[in-house]
Amino acid sequence: MPARVLHWFRTDLRLHDAPALLKGLELKPEVFFPVWTWDPYFNFECPVGPNRYKFLTESMKEIDKKLSKMGNKLHVFRAAPADLFPVLFKQWNITHLVYEKDPAPYAIERDESIKKLAKDANVEVLDITGHTLYDIDAIVEKQKGKTITSATAFKAAAKDMKIERPLQAPKDVPKADDLKLDAIKKEVKKVKSDHDVNEEHRKGKMTAYDSVTGPKDSLEPPSLEELGLDSEDATTQIPGGEDEALRRLDKWIKDKDATATFRKPQTSPSEYDPPATTQLSPYIKFGALGVREFYWRVVDLMENYDGETSSEPENLPGQLIFREMYFAAQLGIGKPFGQIRGNKICRVIDWKLCNAYDEDGEKIFPRPKGSKEDEEALEKWKHGNTGFPWVDAAMRQLKQEGWMHHLARHCVAGFLTRGQLYISWERGAEVFDRYLVDQDPASNAGNWMWLSCSAFFHQYYRNYGMTTFPSKYDKTGKLVRKYVPELKEYPDKYIYKPWEAPEDVQKKAGCKIGKDYPEPMIDEKEANKECMARMKEQYAKKLYGDSLLKRKAK
DNA sequence: TGATTGTTGAGCCA
DNA sequence: TGGCTCAACAATCA
Incomplete structure (x- = not known):
């Protein structure tokens, strides 16, 4: 029987280096259906703001355009995968479902359920590695229950x-067949949700789920307006799409010295136009850039480089290894990786504003409020109103661009958690989830555990200074002047500590501290001293997230 | 058991 | 700019 293939696009929005796509085409299908389904889980249960939606839909539209040139298209439905696929299998007489493996806990659970439904419908499933350099399943299997928590362990x-x-990208894809949309509309369950963690972004009515096929049966990606968002709020300057990803990679690779001698800790978090790092992370996250394409372009260049190259883990391939390491750790831990409760590698620390759970271990929605003081502190941090220009610049950059340099992420994460505010990393990770265009559950939660000394990293006595650290890279306060324009006219001497500027300097700069820009919300040194003492106490208890489950079972 | 290592600290000194 | 010390964690290895 000739193959009738359904290719499920998820985090593989590209045609180059697309092993799953090619696997489907190898079957020489008589019909080929590229499909995306707009999963309610990601819309209502995961924090995500307008910037990431913009990046994602741009990337989707480009794939649609490329498929259209080959006489096909990206068929975008608006339904939960488990509701949609059985109907598509039946209506389209599908023989094979093909997709690229996604190593995130939700994705694994979702894909397992789809595999069962496929089996019931006599559809063969081909899930192919392509989002990662290595087959993460095989790595974790090899570990026999021991969770990977370092780059060295991962390499081993x-x-x-x-x-x-x-x-190579395919030159051609077969056509789809009659879509039978009327039957599909009749049979697929309409999406309903009783809660929405993204309410704060929605300015209008969400109409995206009014029909499983989109307005006028168009099967187009939803516009931001259909999601109830205001496109004016999508302010990122990072455009989505595979072409842009490859253009950016080409441009970066052209600078052989920068590529071959890249050392992450020495790249300046103050640079933004262009940034000191590749800023390819959003493209890798959505698969607009094939991670193996990136890896081999860099490694081939380094091997032929005339001069001394940088080495792992600081160099570019090393950065990708950290990404893989977090995937492996996440796969080892499973669902609790993004939280403290039940997470056996994560220290239990008496943070403020920890997640709250009900009797069944489900996150309580809406979230119970913490003390007024703590909630206000979190809000100040989230919106860049802490009174520390370096923190505020980075947080405002995050909100505006959906991106922040890795070392700036270190500073703001340290400030929120073990450094100054002593607020749970879970809350910080959630804010990053919301705003980052390159958000990935493994890297994000992993890095937050790292920075808060909850896992991966343990030297809690090493702390970032909100004045000292940025000065090391840039004494002129470039990033502050860009994202905290109130302070634009401040002399270099005070740019990271404007509260120390004498009154006449403040007046001349046109920004009075306490009036036009906030006073620092805490005494940095004093708060840090208290945090360190508390960390020491908490470390001595040697409690990990799985202990919270045991205690409950008693 | 003790030494070494771990991508990315700060402060001080020369 | 480079090296030492501050106070001192966890994992690994000999």
């Missing part, structure tokens, strides 16, 4: 595995 586990070369 991956020692005998090889990283495949990227594949």
Whole structure:
């Protein structure tokens, strides 16, 4: 029987280096259906703001355009995968479902349920590695229950595995068949949700789920307005799409010295136009850039480089290894990786504003409020009104651009958690989830555990200074002048500590501290001293997230 | 058991 | 700019 293939696009919005896509085409299908489904889980249960929606829909539209040129299209439905696929299998007489493996806990659970539904419908499933350099399943399998928590351990586990070369983009894809939309509309359950964690972004009515096929059966990606968002709020300057991803990679690779001698800790978090790092993370996250394409372009260049190259983990390939390491850790821990409760590698620390759970271990919605003081502190941090210009610049950059340099992420995460405010990393990770265009559950939660000394990293006595650290890279306060324009006219001497500027300097700069820009919300040094003492106490208890489950079972 | 290592601290000194 | 010390964690290895 000739194959009738359904290709499920998820985090693989590209045609180059697309092993799953090519696997489907290898079956020489008589019909080929590229499908995306707009999963309510990501819309109502995951924090996500307008910038990431913009980036995602731009990337989707580009794939649609490319498929259209080949006489096909990206068929965008608006339904939960488990509701949609059985109907598509039946209506389209599908023989094979093909997709790229996604190593996130939700994705694994979702894909397992789809595999069962496919089996019932006599559909063969092909899930192919392509989002990661290594097959993370195989790495974790090898560990026999021991969770990977360092790059060294990851490298050791991956020692005998090889990283495949990227594949060429297909020149052609077969056509789809009659879509039978009327039957599909009749049979697929309409999306309903009783809660929405993204209410704060919605300015209008969400109409995206009014029909499973989109307005006028168009099967187009939803506009921001259909999601109830205001496109004016999507202020990121990072455009989505595979072409842009490859253009940016080309441009970066052209600078052989920068590529071959890249050392992450030495790149300045103050640079923004262009940034000191590649800023390819959003493209890798949505698969607009194939991670193996990136890896091999860099490694080939480094191997032919005339001069001394930088080494792992600081160099570019090393950065990708950290991403893989977090995927492996996440896969080892499963669902609790994004939280403290039940997370056996994560320290229990008496943070303020920790997640709250009900008797069944489900997150309580709406979230119970903490003390007024703590809630206000979190809000100040979230919106860049802490009174520390470096923190505020970075947080405002995050909100505006959906991106922040890795070392700035270190500073603001340290400030929120073990450094100054002593607020749970879970809350910080949630804000990053909301605003980052490159948000990934493994890297984000992993890095927050790292920075808060909850896992991966433990030297809690090493702290970032909100004045000292940025000065090391840039004494002129470039990033502050860009994102905290109130302080634009301040002399370099006071740019990271404007509260120390004498009154006449403040007046001349046109910004009075306490009136036009906030006073620092805490005494940095004093708060840090208290935090360190508390960390020491908490560390001595040697409690991890799984202990919270045991205690409850008693 | 003790030494070494761990991508990315600050403060001080020369 | 480079090296030492501050106070001192966890994992690994000999």
